[in-house]
Amino acid sequence: MPEYALLRINRPLHWFALLTALCTFLLLGAGGLVTSHEAGMSVPDWPNSYGYNMFLFPPSRWVGGIFYEHTHRLIASGVGLMTTILAVWLWLKDSRKWMHWVGTAAFLLVVAQGVLGGLRVVLADAQLGIFHAILGQLFFVLTSAIALFTSRFWKRLENIEHLTSNIQHPMTGYRPNVEKMDVGCSMLDVRCLFLRRLVLSTTILIFCQLIIGATMRQQHAGLAIPDFPLAYGKIWPDTGATAVQGYNEVRMNVIAENPITAFQIILQMTHRLVALAISILTATCAWQAWRRLGKKDPLTKLALSWLGLILAQALLGAATIWSNKAADVATAHVLGGALSLVTGALWCVIAFRRSAALPEFAPVTTISGAYGGAPALAANK
Amino acid sequence: MKKISLILIITALAGAFAATAADIIGTVTLNGTPPPEVPYTPLMNDSTCGAMYKTAPTTHFYVVGPNHELADVIVFLKGVTGKSTGASQPPVTLDQKGCLYTPQILAIQTGQKLVVRNSDSCIHNVHIVPDPQSGNPESNQVQMPGGPDLDFTFSKPEMFMKFKCDVHPWMFAWVSVFDSPYYCLSGANGKFVIKNVPPGKYTVEADHRKLGTRTQDVEVKDSDVTVNFAFDVK
Numbered sequence: 009m010p011e012y013a014l015l016r017i018n019r020p021l022h023w024f025a026l027l028t029a030l031c032t033f034l035l036l037g038a039g040g041l042v043t044s045h046e047a048g049m050s051v052p053d054w055p056n057s058y059g060y061n062m063f064l065f066p067p068s069r070w071v072g073g074i075f076y077e078h079t080h081r082l083i084a085s086g087v088g089l090m091t092t093i094l095a096v097w098l099w100l101k102d103s104r105k106w107m108h109w110v111g112t113a114a115f116l117l118v119v120a121q122g123v124l125g126g127l128r129v130v131l132a133d134a135q136l137g138i139f140h141a142i143l144g145q146l147f148f149v150l151t152s153a154i155a156l157f158t159s160r161f162w163k164r165l166e167n168i169e170h171l172t173s174n175i176q177h178p179m180t181g182y183r184p185n186v187e188k189m190d191v192g193c194s195m196l197d198v199r200c201l202f203l204r205r206l207v208l209s210t211t212i213l214i215f216c217q218l219i220i221g222a223t224m225r226q227q228h229a230g231l232a233i234p235d236f237p238l239a240y241g242k243i244w245p246d247t248g249a250t251a252v253q254g255y256n257e258v259r260m261n262v263i264a265e266n267p268i269t270a271f272q273i274i275l276q277m278t279h280r281l282v283a284l285a286i287s288i289l290t291a292t293c294a295w296q297a298w299r300r301l302g303k304k305d306p307l308t309k310l311a312l313s314w315l316g317l318i319l320a321q322a323l324l325g326a327a328t329i330w331s332n333k334a335a336d337v338a339t340a341h342v343l344g345g346a347l348s349l350v351t352g353a354l355w356c357v358i359a360f361r362r363s364a365a366l367p368e369f370a371p372v373t374t375i376s377g378a379y380g381g382a383p384a385l386a387a388n389k
Numbered sequence: 390m391k392k393i394s395l396i397l398i399i400t401a402l403a404g405a406f407a408a409t410a411a412d413i414i415g416t417v418t419l420n421g422t423p424p425p426e427v428p429y430t431p432l433m434n435d436s437t438c439g440a441m442y443k444t445a446p447t448t449h450f451y452v453v454g455p456n457h458e459l460a461d462v463i464v465f466l467k468g469v470t471g472k473s474t475g476a477s478q479p480p481v482t483l484d485q486k487g488c489l490y491t492p493q494i495l496a497i498q499t500g501q502k503l504v505v506r507n508s509d510s511c512i513h514n515v516h517i518v519p520d521p522q523s524g525n526p527e528s529n530q531v532q533m534p535g536g537p538d539l540d541f542t543f544s545k546p547e548m549f550m551k552f553k554c555d556v557h558p559w560m561f562a563w564v565s566v567f568d569s570p571y572y573c574l575s576g577a578n579g580k581f582v583i584k585n586v587p588p589g590k591y592t593v594e595a596d597h598r599k600l601g602t603r604t605q606d607v608e609v610k611d612s613d614v615t616v617n618f619a620f621d622v623k
Contacts, residue, residue, distance in 0.1 A: 045558060046555065046558035047555055047556075047558060048555065049514070049516050049529050049555040050514060050555035050556045050558075052514055052516070052529040052530060052531055053531075058512075058531055069512065071435075071436075071437060071511065071512065071556065072435055072437075072438075072511075072556040072557050072558075073555045073556045073557070073558055074512070074556055077555075132516075132518075132527045132528075132529055253601050254623040256599060257423075257424075257599050257600060257601075257622055257623055258424050258622075258623070260424055260425075260426070260427045260448060260450060262427055262428075262429055262430065262431060262448065262559045263431060263558040263559050264558075265551075265561050266551075
């Protein structure tokens, strides 16, 4: 096969996958606004809206909390349709069999997510809201991964052992910048195995953090601890019954008026501690990636972006408390969490693919071997 | 002749009962200064609801009189169950007016009808969120402007069952349900009366939604008993 053909991708499919991921991100934001505005039950029926077919519900009735819930449903329907098209497209046009199943998984996940959202309303079960929030995050990871898998970047990773620096389009003579496209192939080193495991562990911890966050939000109790960086003026707050009663006496929430409990206080403290651990771990990941892969490596750049994202996310978390859980700030915090999870997950996918490709065309480097960025592709041929 | 005898016996028994039943009366006060009430800012940000007010209404978590009298405290006989007369009592009305529930604290008996009204020109949803342990069912019903009243009855006793509107998430009411007629709410002057309590020893409990619970043991004989409660705000 000509080398240029190895890099050929279905560009419309890739852009559509990218658009689906983007709309999923938008959907997460819309869902976040629903919970932030305590509007999850403002449309009591499902799949209808106030007895209307969802798509015929008059905009004049989109008032108050209904606006957030109904637009969330409409965006979700759009994402559901896009995911269905994407799954069919992948079956028809993607030559990789495993991608057919990835598309099918996305389809099944979006259906499950829609049903879960509907059941949360119909059964009035707040616990289902937690699963709905978590599944939404996982679905965003999947759609982002599909966008990655359909990209030229991924194609290059898949065909890394067949590529040289002399790639040229047979008709147009176009010559891609190989150096720019270099994806690196130095991941088999034992030290990089450590890095991969470190990033994977951090990503799993972020996922756990999202579960904690979703549980906190679905308590519908506002802020369990109203101050930061201290907690009720202490490093660790008193969670005794008398103290909690005292906290509730002075809480003057206009919305989310559930009394707080010791469990919710401990949950928020856990969220803070895990956030600290994630910040330290991502900083370590970025530092290790810089040291082991070199500053030009795409994975190093991604790790540095990840660190920046996590720091911004920590700031948003603090701002959520300082703003008394303002709806837009809290929702931005949810979206920051989603981006953090996706960044970590895609880093892992890329790194594991790189390491999987390596043994077929490159000698195993030793721990003491030369290290400092990816070796050129041509040199490995 | 038999009928006349029966009427005489019933009248005599009723008279004897009335003579022995007494009221538990008292006052609820609050020591300390509660936190200031907060304005319903989200209400003012809503174009329909905000248009009903010139200035933002505020919460009523602590309704305190000039001499520290505390209103909206539910006072009842603890542990008295299975004596509900709710089915024969007149309905209690909970109104949605000015995008707020009115009143926000109320009490009824099991089997007593609660009528929820929408006096506003906008849509509300009446979302009842009971304690999952209580056995009362959760429900969520739409109430259009000018729509018919919604009637509810509850079969299980529960303290501060939450009523909310998710369209307007600042709207709350808390309904306490009792399995006996021996309960009341303290008024604006902090005073309360539990009427016609049969003789016996009781524990009287006073519950404020934010301040928690106070209890006192009393013995009712043939005259009114006075019990005062004092809450402290930290």
